[in-house]
Amino acid sequence: MSADALHFPRPVRTFPRLMDRGWTMTTTNRRDLTPVLDRVDRTLDGSLERLFEFLRIPSISAQPAHAADCRRAADWLCAELKAIGLDASVRETPGHPMVVAHDRVAAGDAAGDGRDVPHVLFYGHYDVQPVDPLDLWHSDPFAPQLIRDADGARIVARGASDDKGQVMTFVEALRALRAEQGRLPLRVSMVIEGEEESGGANLLPFLEANREELRADVALICDTGMLEGGVPAITTALRGMVGEDVTIHCADRDLHSGLYGNAARNPLELLCGILASVRDPRTGRVVLPGFYDGVRDPSPEVRAQWRAIAPSDADVLGPVGLSVPAGELGYTAVEQTWCRPTFEINGMTGGYAGDGFKTVLPARASAKVSFRLVSGQDPAPIRDAFRAHVRAMLPPDCTATFESHGGSRASVVPEDGPALRAALLALGAEWGRPAVTIGSGGSIPVVSEVRQALGMDSLLIGFAREDDRIHSPNEKYDLVSFHRGIRSWVRVLDALAHDGAPDGTRDMAGAA
Known part of the structure; x- marks a missing residue:
């Protein structure tokens, strides 16, 4: 993943596949999520223990010496998904294996209320970047630590943010939902790959070969981040x-x-x-x-909006110790990152x-x-x-x-429609502030590959921070990102299942 670029708010647009199915916004038939969220809080220590087990596996996909570790990571994740009741398996590819899981029976199916229960496909990756230069790490990159200081608590390890910590927010949300409610609120499938950090050459052929099995209504991709200050966000544009x-x-x-x-x-x-x-x-x-x-250059109106977000190049480059943009003349640092x-x-x-x-x-x-x-x-x-x-x-x-x-094309994810709106409202309810749609200078090829192979739109929901040191020594994931990421997925899955959002958050969407 490359989620260390700056982001920008974007206006909200559509999810044609879901609109074709007649999805509409509604706040009826809401479940009380308090018991599930309480369970997430109560069992956080166990969730951390499982994440730490995952992080200890040095699944560096780019290095042949770690091929066995990549398979071990796939086996570990498959076992965890089976333990929470999913039909999970490790699938072979010409490279590192994929993990595929399904839970196709949702609570709405059993209720007999006639609702067309949505089906989501979750994507993440279990492989990680190499750790070089090792001498710049403050601790063993595969001996995860929970560090608490004046800046808060953070999980430090390779893969803590990209992408094992993010994957486990979803897994732990499923665990809490099944434990408390017996079933998930909607149909869930998962595909977790092992080569995202080394080109992902086998993902598209795998998706195409398993098109009928993996096709769903919308993909959920947890490989992105939040805005500065902990503002929840859904990424809708990638290079x-x-x-x-x-x-x-x-x-x-x-x-x-x-x-x-x-x-x-x-x-x-x-x-x-x-x-x-x-x-x-x-x-x-x-x-x-x-x-x-x-x-094409963005419109003058969009460029003016970006200047309001980052009035000077130092706003973009200052946090990394720089001040003068090095790219094309005539473009600000934020434009060089977002649209060039x-x-x-x-x-x-x-x-x-x-x-x-x-x-x-x-x-x-x-x-x-x-x-x-x-x-x-x-x-x-x-x-x-x-x-x-x-x-x-x-x-x-x-x-x-x-x-x-x-190689991958840039992706511009359609942005309006009830699924996106529901997810934004759910995120806003969890984080206590309006959730926004953003763009990224990074690249996540799976978005265009899911569109090409499965004909599906994607919601890119992640909880990484811009200081997570992704791909760098001392990678970290804030404990609050992990904890509230789990809670967020509980809310998002419930919101998508009911084509709506938690009561009392509709005004937040207007502000976003």
């Missing part, structure tokens, strides 16, 4: 991404720089120059042919980088690069254009190889 490894090959072995320097090509120097040339140094624009085809595509160099390797000094001329040099895409851009031609740009700049005797790390 797409192209991920790519490029390696430049020169000599057939590493060389002594004193004997071959100047005479032999240095692939590190060559790679630095090629990557630097992808952006125009004067304007900050990406120079690849066709890169900006289909990209990017090119980023994520890491480079080559030669000797260990302790001491070694005067080596490397035989090859590699870089990991990514492009964040906005609406209107197609990942495939952008990947092709980047590879063509690299090859065109290669001198004689040098070659380039490439490895794809996935």
Whole structure:
């Protein structure tokens, strides 16, 4: 996940699939959720113990050495879902396995009241990012800790926020609902993947191959965050991404720089120059042919709204110790994050980088690069254009190889309709403030893949904070995010089941 970008409020729009089924807003037939919410509070220690068990499994999908750990995480989660009464199984893929679970019999079915009980598909992932650089962690990344200080209580571990803590908010909500009410208020299916952090190449084929089994009315995706200050939010816009490894090959072995320097090509120097040339140094624009085809600027009205949210670039960059935007001229930092595509160099390797000094001329040099895409851009031609740009700049005797790390289009989730409104109201009731719809500069390919494979819209509901250090050392998840995230899902599932929201919160939706 990449939920560490800033977000912006967006106006509310539709869920055609649910509208076609005739869903309407109503506040009738409400259940008293107090017993379920009390159970969540009363059993929080047990919920934390289970989360800590999950976090102790080093399920790093990008590293082959942790393949067995990824399977162990899938098995652990499957066992937990079976323990709360779901029909759960671990499904094989060419990569790491998927966890699939169903509870298709809802309370409304048994009531015999004739209601068309909704069916939701929950998505999350059990894999985590690598922990490097390990020396910057204050504790073992797979020995979770609950740290309490003047800033509150937080769970520290790799995967605490992205995405194990978020997945477990949903699992624990199901546990509380089944324990207190006997059945869930609506039909629930789940698919939890193990390769989100390493490209997710097998998710779309899996969804397509199991289309009839997994199709539901709406997807619930818990891989996003809240606004600053703990304002609950549903994310409705995400950027797409192209991920790519490029390696430049020169000599057939590493060389002594004193004997071959100047005479032999240095692939590190060559790679630095090629990557630097992808952006125009004067304007900050990406120079690849066709890169900006289909990209449109937001309206003057929207840009004015964004300036009101972030009046200065320092508002966006100040929290990370910066103040001057580095992207395209003519765009503010918030616009560069929310509505402009990017090119980023994520890491480079080559030669000797260990302790001491070694005067080596490397035989090859590699870089990991990514492009964040906005609406209107197609990942495939952008990947092709980047590879063509690299090859065109290669001198004689040098070659380039490439490895794809996935690609996805930007996603704009439809925003009006009763399901979204019900979820916003439920979140507002739990957090005591209006819930809003937001956008993100990050990328979650599953949104477009669920739309492509299953024809479903998605609600992206998450409880991460912008200081959760996702993908970084000392990743954390606030205890309040975990606790109230569980409570939030109890309310959201109940609200979706009854096509409405808790009484007394309708004014909050108007404010949002």
